[in-house]
Structure formats: structure tokens, C-alpha cells
Amino acid sequence: KLFFTDYGNAAKVERCDMDGMNRTWIVDSKIEQPTALALDLINKYVYWLDIYLESVEVVDYQGRRRQTITKGRQIRHLCGLAVFENYLYTVNSDNLSILRIHRYNGTDVQALARLDDAKEIRVFQKRTQAAVRSHACELDPSGMPGGCSHICLLSSSHKARTCRCRTGFILGSDGRSCK
Secondary structure (H helix, E strand, O other): OEEEEEOOOOOEEEEEOOOOOOOEEEEOOOOOOEEEEEEEOOOOEEEEEEOOOOEEEEEEOOOOOOEEEEEOHHHHHEEEEEEEOOEEEEEEOOOOEEEEEEOOOOOOEEEEEEOOOOOOOOOOOHHHOOOOOOOOOOEOOOOOEOOOOOEEEEOOOOOOEEEEOOOOOOEOOOOOOEO
């Protein structure tokens, strides 16, 4: 799945399959300007910053069990969001500090370090990497991902895929080759 935020005409948090199909709103009320998003892949939670409502909130992948983690004026200066173990990590763009927020007790906020001009944050750790299983976009015997001549996108499951073409090409009637 692909998760993303939108704060155009109607602010929301959405998800879709990697090929863009099955687009679903998972949060579309009491949300104004969601600017950063992080996923808890193990427990299947979506966290986001709303800088207009000055809050950090969470829902499950279906948009249920919504909770506010923390709220207040300091949220307005946050950008980027990552989750690891019991903490959320974010960057305060006002003073360029990296903050750690306990995701079960939002009042436990700690400044960890300062960085020059940071706008995003990611946690890279072996335990955050999902185990890879065989999938529909693996290289076929001729070296094409999922049998697609250009681009292979996972669809509704790891066993389904959609072929797409680079700009200037159209997908052939076989659904795999680009012309």
C-alpha cells in the first residue's frame, strides 16, 4: 500500500495500492493541514502531523481507533516524521532540533540534537526493514520485472501486479509490453 496526505480543497490522509488503484480516504474529518506521515508497519498504524490544528495523531490502516498523541503550538514548527519502537521522531524547523516524542505518552518530548537545515527524518535500522517475500514484480527469466517491459507496480497484493509505461509510450494489448 501507498499512504499519503493531501491538504488541497478537502484535507485527508489516504491510501491506495502501489499502482494507484483502490484509493481510499482513511481520515477526512477534523483534519486541516497534514504535512508529514509515518507508518508503524508492524502494528499497522498511520501517524501524521497537522500543523494547522497543531496536533500529532494516529489511526489504524482502516482509519479506525483515532487518537491524539500530542497537541500544542510547538507542532506548528515540526516537519518530517518517523516512527521507531516506542517513539516518534521529527524535526523542529524553528530551532533545527531533532525531537523524540513518546507515542504512548505524548507529554514525553525530548530534544536529541541540532542539525543545519533539516526538513525530513528517517530511521534506518535492520528491525524496521520488512522481510521480503516473493512478489509479482520479481524479475522473470528474461530479466523483466513481473514480465513488464518498462515498469512493474504491485497491485492489490504481493501476488498481483500492473504494468505501466514510461512517458511517451503506451501499453500494448498484452498488458505487458510498451510501444
